[in-house]
Amino acid sequence: MTAIEAVAATKPSPSRRLQWLTATVRDVSDETPRVRSLALDVPGWPGHRAGQHVDVRLTAEDGYQAQRSYSIASAPETPGVTLTVERIADGEISPYLAGEARAGDRFELRGPIGGYFVWAAALGGPLFLVAGGSGVVPLMAMLRHRAAAKSGLPATLLLSSRTAGDIIYGAELQRLAEQGSGLKVVHTLTRETPAGWQGFTRRIDRAMLDAVGFPPDAGARCFVCGPTPLVEAVARALRDLGHAPHLIKTERFGPTGLK
């Protein structure tokens, strides 16, 4: 063995290539009728940062493979990996993950992936998080990390959901906001509102961002995640309001039809 090989052999992960790992479902819990969280045990998991995602690969008995990407919902401080998955009717993987998967099931996963849409308390704030529907998942990892790190950095989450029943993490968000750590959570409902609803009842727009967000000169780190039309409209409105473009980070998914 040469000296260089000897050095390489002592490093815990000489290869930075992503390896497919085996994930075992530890627990499943429903967030809404269409959204489920899966707590996974992943031996060999190297750890992650809030905002990152994983690729999931399922293999059928005949060898057919399907692969998709899902955001990590859990804080880096929590052991294992929790995914929160919305069931998409014509999807190949989400009907299994968000419907049929049971404790003890196994599938393949690789990650963590992504070094752009990430936040850590050490990066500073304030933190302005804007999400549509299940776009809240990577932002929840940031808020869980913020809580685990006992960060008092001012943070605001603006979450757009279709109905009150579609709000993901509603109870946990309320609990986090009531801890007095400087987190504000604001909801808007776009389809249907319960009796006595006091919050917003429209799609996120510039006026709403201006009303609930930080002033542009506060230097807030903005993270926007959700369907493509929402993400593009919000990112544009934030720039128009004067937020610095390099502080606005986006992650989009969804149909092209509305573009």
Next chain:
Amino acid sequence: MNTDRQADLTLDGNAAGGLLRELFAIDMTGAQITCGGCGAVAAVASVPDYGGIMGAILRCAHCDTAMLRITRTRAGLWLDMRGARVLFVAADIS
């Protein structure tokens, strides 16, 4: 992120992160890409990805040039970067 849609999928460079990690030794989502068509500069993560689930086609948000195309075949991965002028990886990228 949930990429489990069969039709009409628009993602962005974030979703191509796993595929890019098969080609590059480091995370490329935070790298800056310069469009070969118009010269616009953007983070790889931030540009639209029209590749669907079979690969990646990262397009310039300004002029629609296909900057970076990745296709998986049985033989391996193909990367076509004719539409990209420069890829910049900052010294502190992880």
